[in-house]
Amino acid sequence: MKRIMVGVAAILLATTGGVLFWQGHAESRASLPDAPAALGPTSARLFAATALPELPGAPEASQKTREQKRFHRVDKDDDGKITAAELLAPRQKAFAKLDADHNGALSFNEWAAKTIGKFQGADDDRSGWLTATEYAETAPKRKAHTRCSC
Template sequence: MPSATARTREQKRFDRYDKDRNGRVTREEYLASRKKAFAKLDANGDGRLTFDEWAVKTTTKFAKADADRSAALDAAEFATTAVQRKAAARCACPPPESGAED
């Protein structure tokens, strides 16, 4: 059976940031993901975020939930805005062999 390397969660996170794999995370590497996120929000590409650009997901979600277009959400409409959480992953480990010692 193949075995995986014992890398910690923190080592994996470090490796995601260390793009040039030199064992160090520069300021540029550290901020790269934030720059990408900012660029996605900056719809007109002017380097500035207006409130509407920043809140686009939220305003879109509100508009989608406002089924009757009343500019207000009743309880049923509001309920549709709840974050859908994924179920926690269950262990897919095989059951212990009978008679195995601890």
């Protein structure tokens, strides 16, 4: 029974190979169009004159400078003027996070809260100072740089 199955598989493979070979051979005999003649100086001028016209209604890219783009990012109401409120709005959120007692002023301890917390977290033995090993834990974590596969 095994011999019959192997024989049938061999016949099917041979038939498939023959069909693929026959189709590939037929495609290679298809005639290709002749190559175009080289353009002379007169033909090149005629070809340039018959170039496609500009598309009607195509939008043009704005040529804003970096400073104009930066200005328009801050000018939220697009009146052409930057008010103090528009300029300080992004900074107010960061200030509010630091102002722990919400009195509108930052004390040194409020301003240094993150650093104080980092020191206390690194001081494992609660000695009030950092050993070299404890200090090494306070180093900023570097982000892994992925290389471009360009």
